[in-house]
Amino acid sequence: MIKEIIKEFEKSIEVKTSSKELLPEKISKAAKLLIDSYKRGGKMVLCGNGGSAADAQHIAAEMIGRFEKERSSLPALALTSNTSILTCLGNDYSYDEIFARQVRSMVESKDVLVAISTSGNSSNVNKAVLAAKEKGAKTIGLTGKDGGDLARLVNIAIVVPSSITARIQETHITIGHILCQLVEESL
Numbered sequence: 086m087i088k089e090i091i092k093e094f095e096k097s098i099e100v101k102t103s104s105k106e107l108l109p110e111k112i113s114k115a116a117k118l119l120i121d122s123y124k125r126g127g128k129m130v131l132c133g134n135g136g137s138a139a140d141a142q143h144i145a146a147e148m149i150g151r152f153e154k155e156r157s158s159l160p161a162l163a164l165t166s167n168t169s170i171l172t173c174l175g176n177d178y179s180y181d182e183i184f185a186r187q188v189r190s191m192v193e194s195k196d197v198l199v200a201i202s203t204s205g206n207s208s209n210v211n212k213a214v215l216a217a218k219e220k221g222a223k224t225i226g227l228t229g230k231d232g233g234d235l236a237r238l239v240n241i242a243i244v245v246p247s248s249i250t251a252r253i254q255e256t257h258i259t260i261g262h263i264l265c266q267l268v269e270e271s272l
Contacts, residue, residue, distance in 0.1 A: 100252040101259065104245055111243045112260060115225045116267035118197055118241060122223065123272055125195045128160035130222075132184040132213050133201030136254045137227075138165035140201055144261040152265040159268065162191065164213070184213035194221030202226070203253040205233020205244075214238045227260060229253030 119129060129148055131141035141163040148161035164187045165171070174183045192198060198217040202210045205228035214224050215238065226232075226239035229247050236242035245256040 100247045115241045118223050119268050120271045122197045127195035130162045131199040132164040137201035147265045152269045181208045184209050185216040188213050188216040192220050192222050196222045199225045203229045203250045205235035227257045
């Protein structure tokens with residue numbers, strides 16, 4: 086059992102090492118997009134399914150509360166948080182529309198949508214990106230594998246170099262924390 090535990094840590098470290106080499110420029114561009122949005126009075130809006138939904142809520146909480154420094158609250162909204170809205174839209178429209186419909190009502194051109202999908206092929210996440218673009222908002226995609234459709238739809242695609250969902254999710258939350266830190270330090 087100990088060997089398996091060590092092996093899992095090593096797998097995670099390998100993906101993060103590859104990410105460290107491949108992703109800093111993309112993460113920097115994403116941070117600059119968010120900082121610019123906040124300076125213009127915008128907000129961060131996030132969406133994702135399953136573990137990615139949890140990551141969206143986690144990152145939103147870090148922005149509204151604080152990451153490491155005491156500071157003013159920064160507006161952030163996870164579109165996964167209101168179960169009444171999610172079930173209403175899923176029932177009355179379709180599951181594919183649960184994020185796009187919210188984006189159409191709450192996102193403005195000065196906002197940034199952070200779309201999270203390990204495969205990049207979540208239809209409801211990708212439709213949210215299209216809706217955000219219609220509103221003139223900028224978009225950031227956190228994905229993995231080959232980036233899927235999401236990587237081609239967003240302004241900035243941060244594609245974790247792994248095909249293993251757990252490793253992608255572990256790296257997504259690290260990237261989310263880095264973005265929080267960079268935004269917090271800048272503002």
